[in-house]
Amino acid sequence: MSTGELVSFEPATGSELWRGRIGDAEDVIARARRAWPAWAAQPLSTRIELLRRFANEVRKEAEKLADLIARETGKPLWEARGEVDAVVDKVEASVRAYAERTAQRKLDSALNGTSAVRHKPHGVLAVISPYNMPALLPAAQIVPALIAGNVVVFKPSEKAPATGDLLARCFHRAGISAAVMQVLFGGPEQGQALAVHDGVDGVLFTGSAHAGVSINRKLASNPGKLVALELGGNNPVVVWDTPKIVDAAAIVVQSAFASAGQRCSSARRLIVKSTMYDAVITEVRRLTERLIVGAPFDTPTPFMGPVIDNVAADGLTESFVYLLSNGGRAIKHMARLRDDLPFVSPAIIDVTKIEERPDVELFGPLLQVIAVDDFDEAIAEANNTRFGLTASLIGGSPQEYNRFWANIRAGIVNWNRPTIGEAAAAPFGGVGLSGNNRPGGYYTADSCAYPVSSAEMEQPRATIGVGLRDS
Numbered sequence: 343m344s345t346g347e348l349v350s351f352e353p354a355t356g357s358e359l360w361r362g363r364i365g366d367a368e369d370v371i372a373r374a375r376r377a378w379p380a381w382a383a384q385p386l387s388t389r390i391e392l393l394r395r396f397a398n399e400v401r402k403e404a405e406k407l408a409d410l411i412a413r414e415t416g417k418p419l420w421e422a423r424g425e426v427d428a429v430v431d432k433v434e435a436s437v438r439a440y441a442e443r444t445a446q447r448k449l450d451s452a453l454n455g456t457s458a459v460r461h462k463p464h465g466v467l468a469v470i471s472p473y474n475m476p477a478l479l480p481a482a483q484i485v486p487a488l489i490a491g492n493v494v495v496f497k498p499s500e501k502a503p504a505t506g507d508l509l510a511r512c513f514h515r516a517g518i519s520a521a522v523m524q525v526l527f528g529g530p531e532q533g534q535a536l537a538v539h540d541g542v543d544g545v546l547f548t549g550s551a552h553a554g555v556s557i558n559r560k561l562a563s564n565p566g567k568l569v570a571l572e573l574g575g576n577n578p579v580v581v582w583d584t585p586k587i588v589d590a591a592a593i594v595v596q597s598a599f600a601s602a603g604q605r606c607s608s609a610r611r612l613i614v615k616s617t618m619y620d621a622v623i624t625e626v627r628r629l630t631e632r633l634i635v636g637a638p639f640d641t642p643t644p645f646m647g648p649v650i651d652n653v654a655a656d657g658l659t660e661s662f663v664y665l666l667s668n669g670g671r672a673i674k675h676m677a678r679l680r681d682d683l684p685f686v687s688p689a690i691i692d693v694t695k696i697e698e699r700p701d702v703e704l705f706g707p708l709l710q711v712i713a714v715d716d717f718d719e720a721i722a723e724a725n726n727t728r729f730g731l732t733a734s735l736i737g738g739s740p741q742e743y744n745r746f747w748a749n750i751r752a753g754i755v756n757w758n759r760p761t762i763g764e765a766a767a768a769p770f771g772g773v774g775l776s777g778n779n780r781p782g783g784y785y786t787a788d789s790c791a792y793p794v795s796s797a798e799m800e801q802p803r804a805t806i807g808v809g810l811r812d813s
Contacts, residue, residue, distance in 0.1 A: 348527050350504050353416035353648045353684050354637035360414070360504035365526040367495075367535040374466045374493045375541050377521035382463050382491040389489055390437055395516035396485070397433040400426065400509075407508055411477055412638035414502050416647035416684070417601060419638050428766075429481045429509075435766045435784065436485045443787040444490070455799040461791035463491035464568055465543035468536045472549045473650055474604045476502035477509050483546040483786055484513070484523065490790035492544075493522045497536055499549075500529040501650055537561065544568030546789060548606075548782070551703065551729070551775040558778065570780035570789040572606070572771055574703040575731030577761050578724035579609040580746070581622050582717065584737030591625035593736050594709075597760040599633060599688045602646040603707035606776075607732045607754065609761045610704060612690075612711045613723050619713050623690075627674055630688050635679060648684040649706050655684035658706040662689055665710070669696040676708060701727050717742060721749050731772035732761040753781060 350360040381389075400407065404426050411422035444461040451457040467487045471480040480496055487494050498506025506525060513523040526532055530553070537545045537557045544567060547554055554571040561569050579597050581590050597609035614622050636644030649655050655678065662676040676689030688707035693699050699710070714720045717738075724733055734756040735746045743757045753772035754764065764770050764783060771781025780789050 348500060348503055348529070350414055350502065351651075352413045353650055354413070356683060359410075360507065362503060362507065362527050364528045365532060367526060367532055367539055370495050370524045370526050371466060371536070371539050371541040373521045374495050374524055377519065378465055378493045381488075381493050381522045382465075384491070386489070386491075389491065392517050393433050393436070393485055393489060396513050396518065397430045399512040399515045400430050403508065403512060404430075407477060407505070407512075410508055411505050412647075414504050415473060415476060415650065416638060418636075418644050418647055420643060421601065422638070425475055425478045428478045431766060432478065432481050433485055436482075436489055436787070438767075439784045439787040440486065440489050440791075443785065444791050444793075451797055455797060455803075458796045458798055460794050460796065461490070462794055463487075463791055465492060466541060467492045467494050467544045467546060467568075467790070468539075468542045469494055469496045470533050470537065470545065470547045470549065471496070471498055471506070473499035473501035474601060474606075476505035479548050480506065480509060482782060483548070486786040486790045487546070488518065488523065490787065492790060493524075495524050495526055495536060495542070497526045497528065497533050500527075503527050534560070542567070544570070544789070546570045546782075546786075548572040550574055550705075554778075555775070568789060568792075569778065570782070570786075571778045572782045573731075573776050574606045574705065574729065575608075575752075575772060575776050576610050576701055576703055576727040576729040577607060577732045577734075577752075578611045578613050578727075579734045579736060579761055580613045580720050580724055580738075581618060581736045582615050582720065582738040582742060583618070586737075587618075587621050587625050590622060590736045591629050593734070593758070593760050594622075594626050595629050595633070597734065597762055598709040599630065599646055599707045600760075600762055602635075602649050602686075603688070603709075604649060604705055605762050606703075607762045607764065608705075609732075609734070610708070610710060611724075612709055613720050614711065614713055615720070616713045616715050623673060623692075623711065627690060630674055630690060633688055635685055635687060646688070646707065648680075649686060650684065652682070652684050654706060655686050658686055658689075658704065658708055661700075661704050662691060662708060664700075665691050665693055665696065669693070670710075671695070673711065699726075701729070703729065717745070721746060725749070725751050728775045729772065730774040731776035732756070734759060734761045753777065 408422040671692040673690040679685040732754040769781035769785035770783030
């Protein structure tokens with residue numbers, strides 16, 4: 343049974359935005375299991391058509407959904423609108439991905455038979471999503487899951503349930519029943535109950551490494567359940583030889599501070615060649631000081647909003663003080679900008695002289711700087727993490743990029759591009775504590791259906807030619 347209410351507050355104002363009942367995992371999973379056979383039996387063309395209708399429902403609700411995302415996460419309205427556009431685009435990208443990644447194959451086999459490879463849905467998939475992109479990240483998993491013939495139980499973040507609620511209603515208005523795409527509201531307790539339930543055939547989780555590892559441990563004894571983890575990162579951006587200092591600084595700032603640093607792909611560490619240090623850091627600091635931090639609908643338009651809540655803001659300021667007190671040198675201090683609200687200024691701190699740098703994901707606008715003398719040291723420093731989501735090299739020669747690409751342990755390796763802003767037709771995922779080798783993005787289709795090999799003939803035809811007694 344549900345045990346109470348869930349309340350969502352606007353980070354930028356502190357006002358209550360949404361209130362709803364905490365759900366019961368047992369109840370929603372039971373309904374999902376009953377709904378799955380009929381949904382899986384629908385022709386693929388029917389499922390695709392219904393998902394295209396979902397895209398149209400999102401288009402109808404675009405401004406309302408963007409407004410809601412901005413209010414619930416604190417991100418600027420322009421960024422929220424971009425997220426809504428990406429949700430719409432995700433449908434056609436998922437259709438293409440399903441056709442490409444799960445294409446049926448027919449091969450000749452012995453005795454004029456055939457060998458076929460087709461794909462089946464898993465059944466009931468749990469989609470557990472974070473708050474930072476509360477519409478795009480769940481849609482990027484729900485849409486491929488439904489196309490493949492699964493039914494979905496979607497648990498939005500307890501910090502962004504209002505967006506999850508409206509997103510679910512867009513699915514339902516498109517003609518996808520509430521039993522096929524269900525929402526389970528709640529916190530970590532409901533998420534854990536959903537993930538470990540025997541009635542769930544697979545878990546698509548996006549969130550922190552801590553929560554992902556916890557889910558993975560609980561399911562380690564159940565190898566039959568799909569677990570696809572998209573976790574965080576302690577992502578490096580390396581600046582090497584380049585005359586384009588202004589452009590390099592813009593890429594660094596975009597990587598570190600877009601979305602208030604609340605993307606799993608955000609740059610956490612800037613590794614810079616010692617001989618370029620002064621020029622690069624001067625320009626990065628100058629550009630960072632120009633960034634407007636404000637509420638979603640402020641004028642002038644802000645570059646970034648608050649972090650999600652005061653707990654997150656307190657954790658970031660405490661982390662900055664910790665680094666400072668353990669040998670860090672402040673380049674730009676982190677400050678709380680508004681009383682009792684989670685607005686923080688983007689911060690930069692040199693941690694070169696800290697011998698034991700904490701290998702954690704500081705989820706916010708806090709960039710750590712490390713100076714190195716040679717390229718091998720830069721690569722070693724970039725790899726000095728248990729995470730492995732994204733990495734970017736700014737500058738350098740084609741030969742140095744080839745070395746960087748070959749030696750960096752990360753699922754996404756970029757050159758002269760930010761660590762954020764992944765291509766729609768590319769996989770998204772990492773290694774180490776950043777994932778479990780089941781990338782999302784375009785490759786989410788791989789996690790939503792499993793291949794089945796079949797040897798087939800229209801009539802039985804066989805003989806045993808050895809090891810028989812004479813008749």
